[in-house]
Each structure stands twice: as C-alpha cells, then as structure tokens.
Amino acid sequence: MTVNTFKNVLFSVLFLSISIVGFAKEEKENPEKEKFDAKEMIMHHVKDAHEFHVIDINGEPVSIPLPIILYSDNGLVTFMSSEFHHDDSGHHVVEKNGMKFVKLHEKIYQLDGNANSVEFDDEHHPVNATTPWNLSITRNVFMMWVSAIVLILIFVAAARTYKKSEGNVPTGIAGFVEPLIVFVRDDIARPMIGEHKYKKYMPYLLTIFFFIWINNIFGLIPILNGANLSGNIAFTMVLALFTFIITTVSGNANYWKHIFWMPGVPVPMKLFLMPIELIGIFTKPISLMIRLFANITAGHIIILALMSLIFIFETVLIAPVSVAFSLFITVIEIVVTAIQAYIFTILSALYFGMATEEAHH
Amino acid sequence: MDLVTPGFGLVIWTIITFLCLLFILRKFAWKPILGAVEDRETGIKDALASAENARKEMENLKADNERILNEARAEREAMLKEAREIKNKMIADAKNEAQSQANKMIEQAQTAIESEKKAAMAELRNQVATLSVDIAEKVVREELSNKDKQLKLVESMLSDAKLN
Numbered sequence: 473m474t475v476n477t478f479k480n481v482l483f484s485v486l487f488l489s490i491s492i493v494g495f496a497k498e499e500k501e502n503p504e505k506e507k508f509d510a511k512e513m514i515m516h517h518v519k520d521a522h523e524f525h526v527i528d529i530n531g532e533p534v535s536i537p538l539p540i541i542l543y544s545d546n547g548l549v550t551f552m553s554s555e556f557h558h559d560d561s562g563h564h565v566v567e568k569n570g571m572k573f574v575k576l577h578e579k580i581y582q583l584d585g586n587a588n589s590v591e592f593d594d595e596h597h598p599v600n601a602t603t604p605w606n607l608s609i610t611r612n613v614f615m616m617w618v619s620a621i622v623l624i625l626i627f628v629a630a631a632r633t634y635k636k637s638e639g640n641v642p643t644g645i646a647g648f649v650e651p652l653i654v655f656v657r658d659d660i661a662r663p664m665i666g667e668h669k670y671k672k673y674m675p676y677l678l679t680i681f682f683f684i685w686i687n688n689i690f691g692l693i694p695i696l697n698g699a700n701l702s703g704n705i706a707f708t709m710v711l712a713l714f715t716f717i718i719t720t721v722s723g724n725a726n727y728w729k730h731i732f733w734m735p736g737v738p739v740p741m742k743l744f745l746m747p748i749e750l751i752g753i754f755t756k757p758i759s760l761m762i763r764l765f766a767n768i769t770a771g772h773i774i775i776l777a778l779m780s781l782i783f784i785f786e787t788v789l790i791a792p793v794s795v796a797f798s799l800f801i802t803v804i805e806i807v808v809t810a811i812q813a814y815i816f817t818i819l820s821a822l823y824f825g826m827a828t829e830e831a832h833h
Numbered sequence: 834m835d836l837v838t839p840g841f842g843l844v845i846w847t848i849i850t851f852l853c854l855l856f857i858l859r860k861f862a863w864k865p866i867l868g869a870v871e872d873r874e875t876g877i878k879d880a881l882a883s884a885e886n887a888r889k890e891m892e893n894l895k896a897d898n899e900r901i902l903n904e905a906r907a908e909r910e911a912m913l914k915e916a917r918e919i920k921n922k923m924i925a926d927a928k929n930e931a932q933s934q935a936n937k938m939i940e941q942a943q944t945a946i947e948s949e950k951k952a953a954m955a956e957l958r959n960q961v962a963t964l965s966v967d968i969a970e971k972v973v974r975e976e977l978s979n980k981d982k983q984l985k986l987v988e989s990m991l992s993d994a995k996l997n
Contacts, residue, residue, distance in 0.1 A: 515835075515836070518836065519835060519836060520840055520843060541842075577835070579835075605841060605842075606840070606841060606842045607841075607842045607845060607846070608842055609846070610840075610842065610843065612843055613842070613843060613846040613850075616846065616847065616850050617850060620850055620853070620854045623854065623858065624854070624857055624858065624861075624862070627858055627861075627862030627863075627866070628857075628858075628861045628862050630862065630866060631861060631862045631865035631866050631869075634865060634866065634869035635865070639873065639876070640869040640870070640872050640873040640876070641873075642869075646866070649866075650866070650870065653863075653866055653867070653870070654870060657867070657870075674863060674867060675855060675858065675859035675863045675864075676855065678858070678863050679851070679854060679855045679858050679859070679863075683851065683854060704839075704840075704843060705836070705837050705838070705839050706839035706840045706843035706844045706847060707843065707847050709839045709844065710844055710847040710848050710851060711847075711851070714851065765837075769836070
C-alpha cells in the first residue's frame, strides 16, 4: 500500500515536471516581440477566464470556448466565448439582441449606445458601459464541474463495491478511498465534534475535504492550464460561508452564552469579551476563506514566477534552475493540496464542535 | 484588486455546484460507504465481543472444573484422614480395653492367689499346731517316763535358754 502510494506520488511528480517543461518549451518556441510581462502572465493564470486556453501555436491561441451567460437589463444573453476571438483588450465588440459587449481583462462590459470601446474614469469605474450580471461558465466553473463529476464517479463507484462484496469488504476503488473517509471520520470529525454529534456533519465534512483536495490537485495540473479554482476567493468564500451558516445554525444555548455572556469571568470581563467573541464569529470563516485562497494562489504564483525567470532573463541557461526549483515547489504543493483540504475540514469540524459543545461547568 | 474580489458568477455556480455535489454524494456515496464501514465495524466488534465471551466462558468452565477437582481431592483427603483417625482410635480403644481387661484379670488372679495363700497358710498352721501338739504329747510322754531323761531335758533346755 505504502509502496503503491509512493509510486503514484512519484509518477505524478514526474508527469507534472514533464508538463511544466513542455509548457516552458511552448512559450520558448514562440518568441514574442514585446517585452515579457511576468505579472500579467501570472495573473492571467491565477485568475478566472472566460475561455479555456490550452496552448499557443505559432502565436495563435488554441482554446476551448466556453458559454458566456449574461443577465443585463434587457434579459438573458448567451453566446460562446469564441465570439470574442480571444480578444481580452476590449476592442472586439460582440453584438447580441441589440446589445454590445466587450471583454477587457476577463471582465465583460455592456457598452452604451454608440460607444465602441469601454472608457474609465479616474476611479476605474466604466463611464460609457455597464457590467451585466455575469453567470458565464468560466474555466473555473468548468473545472469545478469536471471535479464534481470525477468525485461522483469515484465515490459512487466506491459505494457500489460494498454492495457487491460479501460482508462489506472494501474492494477496488473503495480500498483506496475508504482509509481517507475513515481518516476524516476518526481523525477530524470524531475528536473535534464528539462521539454523539459527529454523524450529522459527516457528509458536509467529507464533501468539502474531497472537493477542496481534488480542486487543489486539478489546479496543479499544468495542461488544465492551472484552473485555479481553490485559489479563487469566490470559491473559498462560498465554502467558508457554508461553514459559517452551519456553525451558526447548529449553535446551541451554551455556544451563544459563551459569546454574549462568557461564564466564569467577572462582569467587566464579560462586557469586554462580548464584542471580541462577536467579531470572532465572523473572523473564523473569513480566516478559512483567506487561508485556502492565499495558500493555493501563492503556490501557483511561485511556480509561475520561477518559470517566468526563463523569459525575464531571456536565456535557456536559467531553465534547469527554474525547472528544478519549480519541481521542488510543485512537490511541496502536492503536499499542500492535502494539507489545506485537511486544515479547512478540521477547522470547520472544530467550529461545529464548539457550536454544539454542551455546558460542562 | 480583481484577485481578491469574489466574482458574482463563480459564487453562484459554486453554491449551486456544491449543494448538488453535497446532495448527490450524501445520498449515493457517503451514506452507503459510512454505513458499510460502520456495519463492518459493529460486526467486528460483535465478533470480538463474542470471542471474548466464549473465552471467558471457557475460563469459567475451566475454573469450575478445577474447583470441582480440588473439592473432590479435598474430600478424598478428608475421608482418608477420617478413616485413618477412626482406625487409630479403634486400635487405641482396643488396646485400652485389652489393657484394662488384662489388668482386671491380673488383679483378680492376684486376689485369688492371695486368698488361696492365706487359706493354705491357715491350714498349714492348723496342721502344724496339731502335729506339734501331737509330737509334744508323744515326746513329753516319752521323756517323762524316766527321771534321768527329765533332768537331761531340763538341762538342754536351760543351755538353749542360756544361748539365747
């Protein structure tokens, strides 16, 4: 088992490093005339995008178009992102239902009247355009669905093997996922929430654990263009929000008493602690949100920055150094994928445990 | 700033996707898997518990057997001891009885011998007295028939008396 896991890890590392080297080469073969902007490249990879950019061949971007769904004042508008012809500078105007749209830095603006390009005032608010509600299937949404489907396939398949086997013996894929599930149950839920109440929270904890983990892993696969879902603040915010809602809803009298009227301390201290505890309700999920976002994004930025060194110094000699370092960071990031999923889950469980703890004074 | 501003679309899609994923996985994956794991764990626990019970029962049986054996042994020991005691007592009793019987018989015999001896002595005394009287009568008669002889007798008697 350990040997197998080790082999798998080794294989994935090898695969990743090859992909990174490949990615580096692609860019190398297409020398751009303009100066390489590392920040723009990194931000482009770290942030969300409306199309799934796979590769550049001879300067021509090859990408998978994704649907764009906009809800403006005149109703719903949908079209494929390919209609922008890879334009991200706000020059290519797409006309739909009498409305004109441009895409600038992965933001879609609806132009007013006769305007042909979006203009901004000093505070960077668009002057002649509005931003419609953007419900597009961006590459992060796309990868999220891919990851959700992968999770469903893995775990439903695992659940099926129990029905087939005699005496609930885990076979096939269940043999691989069961230790992870038991780990979440015995090392996260049980000690944090307690023997009597942990069962209610198991589905949520298992889902966030595997959802975050698989998206962390997907974010590291270069050929998927690093769809950086778990390093996106919207994603981490939603998960933290769910943890916050569940904590607040399941908070019992004892929990609220500890927040508003801390038992066992003198009255001035109670008054002093109340605002702190009240703020604490919100800082806990916010710290969850920022921790996951910052850790994953930072990892991506480091790897991409190391790769950028090749193009900044414009020499291939730096490539071995870059590749070696980014391989090193990638290996660390593989560990981080699991650690961050674990931390998010264990802290959520800890908050649930605090919310449901019974008074023992 | 764009990096830390949550995008509206992604928020909505994440909420929808996550809720769907949670629902589907809960129904089709977590419940069956956790149920199966739990069933197996309870099965193992039960099996272990029953094995433990069987072991305990076995131990109890063994202890019982041991106890019964010990009891039997002790009983045998006690019976043997008792028998030995009875035997010893019987022997001692018989000895005592015999002793006292013998003592009694010896005493009786001694008494009988004593009385026989007394009777015999009395008889003998009578006989001797009669005989002595007879002899003395005869001797006196003989002696007193002549004068010399009477004197001689008185003389010998006197010499005897002198000697005494």
